[in-house]
Amino acid sequence: MSYAAIIFDLDNTLLNFELCERQAILGALEACGISLDLHGINETSFLQVYETYNSKHWRQRETFSPGELIEMSYRSTLAQLDIQTDQISNLSxxxxxxxxxxAVIEPDVNKVLAALAGSYHLAVITNGFVSAQIPRMQAAGIEHFFEExxxxxxxxxxxxxxxIFHHTLSRLDLTPAQVLYVGDSLTHDYAGAMQVNIDFCYYNRKNQVLPQEVQPKFLINELLKLLELLS
Incomplete structure (x- = not known):
């Protein structure tokens, strides 16, 4: 196979979104002097409640800013857990x-990107906010690998x-046949790549069983295996 470019998803493909978010959720509590221990609540319980509200509130991302959505998530979580504070805006x-x-990266990201950079155009397509995604890539020290x-x-x-795929192809001046897309989401990455006839490599980081109708071109459970299949 002869691809000219490898395009990556960002969250839970190159960066471990779950661990980055966990650090932020709990780190904000600590920075604002809110002790879960004093309220008899463990971290796992707090995170479960937070994630429930966070998923609900982020469906309104077309209406509210990221900061407002985070405030809403903390406010709802703290109210349910009966934690009183005047630090909501500071938490956000x-x-x-x-x-x-x-900058929590997935295993072997730097090794894989360094190996690919000499032979392929590299790019990232990510859902999210510029104010979050770009600084996170910079913090991880990986942004320099990518042309787009x-x-x-x-x-x-x-x-x-x-x-969003057509836009990226245009920026790279490449056709779908010249590109391999690597991502962890069947809903966003696989579905999107299939619509524009881009070969898709599913990064099955949690070894999930795929629905029978889902048939990615490639499947890996470690990013290092991407080097093997491209060799």
Whole structure:
């Protein structure tokens, strides 16, 4: 096979979104002097409640800013757990300060990118906010590997919309047949790549069983295996 470019998803493909978010959620509590131990609540319980509300509130991301959504998530979580504080706005600010500088990368990311950079054009397509995604890549020290970093907020289209893929192909001046896309989401990455006839490599980081109708071109559970299949 002869690809000219490898395009990556960002969250839970290159960066471990779950650990970055966990650091930010709990780090903000610590920065604002809110002790879960004093309220008899363990971290796992707090995170479970937070994630429930966070998923709900982020469905309103077209209406509210990221900071407002984080405030809403903390406010709902603390209310349910009966934790009183006047630090809601500070929690949100601290969350973003920590999250935007979190640099928890997936295993072997630097080795894989360094190996590919000499032979392929590299790019990223990510859903999210420019103010978060770019600083996180910089904090991880990986942004220099990529010729193009396409963030959904910047162009007004998010995966799996074909427009974000077409935009990236245009920036790279390549056709779909010249590109391999690597991602962890069947809903956003696989579905999007299939719509524009880009070969898809599914990074199955949790070894999930795929639905029978899902048939990616390649499947890996370690990023290092990407080097093997491209060799």
């Amino acid at each position: 600010q601290n969350f973003w300060d920590i999250f935007n500088h979190s 970093i396409v963030v959904s907020e910047a162009i007004g289209f998010a995966k799996p919309s074909p427009e």
